[in-house]
Amino acid sequence: MRRRRLFGGLAALLVAVAGVVAVTAQPAQAAAGFTVSGSRILDANGNAFVMRGVNHAHTWYADKLGSLADIKALGANTVRVVLSSGDRWTRNDAADVTNVITQCKANRLICVLEVHDTTGYGEESAATTLARAVDYWIAIRSALAGQERYVILNIGNEPYGNTGTAGWVADTKNAITRLRAAGFEHSIMVDAPNWGQDWSFTMRDNAASVFATDPQRNTIFSIHMYGVFDTAAEIDDYLGRFITAGLPIVVGEFGHNHSDGNPDEDTILATAQSRGIGYLGWSWSGNGGGVEYLDLVTNFNASALTSWGQRLFNGANGIKATSREASVFGGTQPTTPTSPPTSPSVPPSSPPPTGRQCTATYAVTGSWGGGFQGAVTVTAGGAAITSWTVTWTWPSGQRFTNTWNAAVTSSGSAVTARNMSYNGSVPAGGSTSWGFTASWTGTNTAPTPTCAAA
Incomplete structure (x- = not known):
C-alpha cells in the first residue's frame, strides 16, 4: 500500500456467498523454518506464532532502518518490510536485504519481506507482474538462503487491482511453483487481489487449490482490510471461512481510516485476537498521497505516536497487550497470544492464588x-x-x-x-x-x- 484507489460501492459486493473448500493445512515436510498446521503458523521450534506488528516502508526510506528498534520497543514481534524489485522504484539488492534481515534478527523481530512493485497490476499502469517479483526473489536468493527461521516471503504486494482479477489464481500458483523449484523453503505469503481487499472473493474461493499447489503445503494467505471491511459481519465472515477451512490467514495490512471507507479496526483487532490470527498495521511512518493519517508515528519519531499509533500499540487487543516474541529468539514465551482480562479475576487486594489453579x-x-x-x-x-x-x-x-x-x-x-x-x-x-x-x-x-x- 502506498496510494489507494476509491472503490465506490464495493462493500456491497460482500453479500455474495461462496465457500472456501475445507482443506486442512499440514506442516511442511522439509522446511527449516516456519510451517503451517491447519490455520496455525508454527515457528521453527514448532511453537504457535501469531504476528503482531507493523509495515515499514524501507524501500522509500532506506535511511530509517533504525526504526526497527523502535518498532520492537513498542512491543511488536513482526515487521513487514517494503522492498522493490527495481521495476517501479530503486531496487533493493541482495546486500541491502541481507542488512535488513540482520537488523530484524538483532531486534528479535520476524521479518516478512514483500515486493511492492506488483501493487495494483492490471489497473495501475506502472505495476509489474508476480512473475517479475519471482525473478527478483530468485536473483537475491543468496540473501535469503538459511534464513527460513526468521524470514517469511510475501511474494508481491496487492498483485492485482480491480481489473482481470481472475488471473490472480494462475499467476499465484505459478509463482509458488517457481519459488519451490528454485529451492526456497521459506513460508510463502500471498496477497489478495482487488488492491489486497478481495471483494471479488477470488482468493477466498480459490485458497484451497492455491494451497494445494505448494508441494511443501507452507503457504499463508494475506488479506488487506480497509474500507471494504467496515462491518463486524464482513470481517468475521471473511476470516472465519479460512479458519473453518483449516487454512492460515493473516491481516497483512489494515488501518483505522481510508479514502475508500472507514474500516472497523476495533473488530479487526478483536477478531484477530480471539481467533489467533496475525495482524500487521499500515504503517510506521512516511505515508503520502493523501493518506498521511495512516502514519503510526510522526516523522519516524517513536515518542510521537499518532492517534492510530496509540490505538494499534496501546489499545484493546493491540500489540502491547497481545504480542509474544517468536520462540526462535530464545526465552520462555506462551505458545498463543493472549489479552489481559477485561476485569480483575480476583479483587486487587487479594493475594494471587497458589497451587494448580x-x-x-x-x-x-x-x-x-x-x-x-x-x-x-x-x-x-x-x-x-x-x-x-x-x-x-x-x-x-x-x-x-x-x-x-x-x-x-x-x-x-x-x-x-x-x-x-x-x-x-x-x-x-x-x-x-x-x-x-x-x-x-x-x-x-x-x-x-x-x-x-x-
Whole structure:
C-alpha cells in the first residue's frame, strides 16, 4: 500500500456467498523454518506464532532502518518490510536485504519481506507482474538462503487491482511453483487481489487449490482490510471461512481510516485476537498521497505516536497487550497470544492464588443481529498448569455456532471447554485464550465461567 484507489460501492459486493473448500493445512515436510498446521503458523521450534506488528516502508526510506528498534520497543514481534524489485522504484539488492534481515534478527523481530512493485497490476499502469517479483526473489536468493527461521516471503504486494482479477489464481500458483523449484523453503505469503481487499472473493474461493499447489503445503494467505471491511459481519465472515477451512490467514495490512471507507479496526483487532490470527498495521511512518493519517508515528519519531499509533500499540487487543516474541529468539514465551482480562479475576487486594489453579474471564468482542463473538481468557494461578477446563451454564439460551482454540462440548445449556494439545501448558501467572461465535435471542446475559486446572 502506498496510494489507494476509491472503490465506490464495493462493500456491497460482500453479500455474495461462496465457500472456501475445507482443506486442512499440514506442516511442511522439509522446511527449516516456519510451517503451517491447519490455520496455525508454527515457528521453527514448532511453537504457535501469531504476528503482531507493523509495515515499514524501507524501500522509500532506506535511511530509517533504525526504526526497527523502535518498532520492537513498542512491543511488536513482526515487521513487514517494503522492498522493490527495481521495476517501479530503486531496487533493493541482495546486500541491502541481507542488512535488513540482520537488523530484524538483532531486534528479535520476524521479518516478512514483500515486493511492492506488483501493487495494483492490471489497473495501475506502472505495476509489474508476480512473475517479475519471482525473478527478483530468485536473483537475491543468496540473501535469503538459511534464513527460513526468521524470514517469511510475501511474494508481491496487492498483485492485482480491480481489473482481470481472475488471473490472480494462475499467476499465484505459478509463482509458488517457481519459488519451490528454485529451492526456497521459506513460508510463502500471498496477497489478495482487488488492491489486497478481495471483494471479488477470488482468493477466498480459490485458497484451497492455491494451497494445494505448494508441494511443501507452507503457504499463508494475506488479506488487506480497509474500507471494504467496515462491518463486524464482513470481517468475521471473511476470516472465519479460512479458519473453518483449516487454512492460515493473516491481516497483512489494515488501518483505522481510508479514502475508500472507514474500516472497523476495533473488530479487526478483536477478531484477530480471539481467533489467533496475525495482524500487521499500515504503517510506521512516511505515508503520502493523501493518506498521511495512516502514519503510526510522526516523522519516524517513536515518542510521537499518532492517534492510530496509540490505538494499534496501546489499545484493546493491540500489540502491547497481545504480542509474544517468536520462540526462535530464545526465552520462555506462551505458545498463543493472549489479552489481559477485561476485569480483575480476583479483587486487587487479594493475594494471587497458589497451587494448580486457574481463573476464566468471559468477554463479548463483537455482536450483530442474533449473533455475537466472544473470547475466554484462562489465567494460571501461582503455579504453572498443564491442562485446564472451563465450564459454565448459558443463562439466556445461547448456543455456539463455532469455536476455536478449545475442545468444546455442550449439553443443553451446560458448556465444557478443555484445552487443545498446544495451549494446555500455561506458566504461573500466564494466560491463554479461546474464542467462539454464538447465537442468541431476547437477551444476551453473560454466563459466569469457572476454571479447573491440573
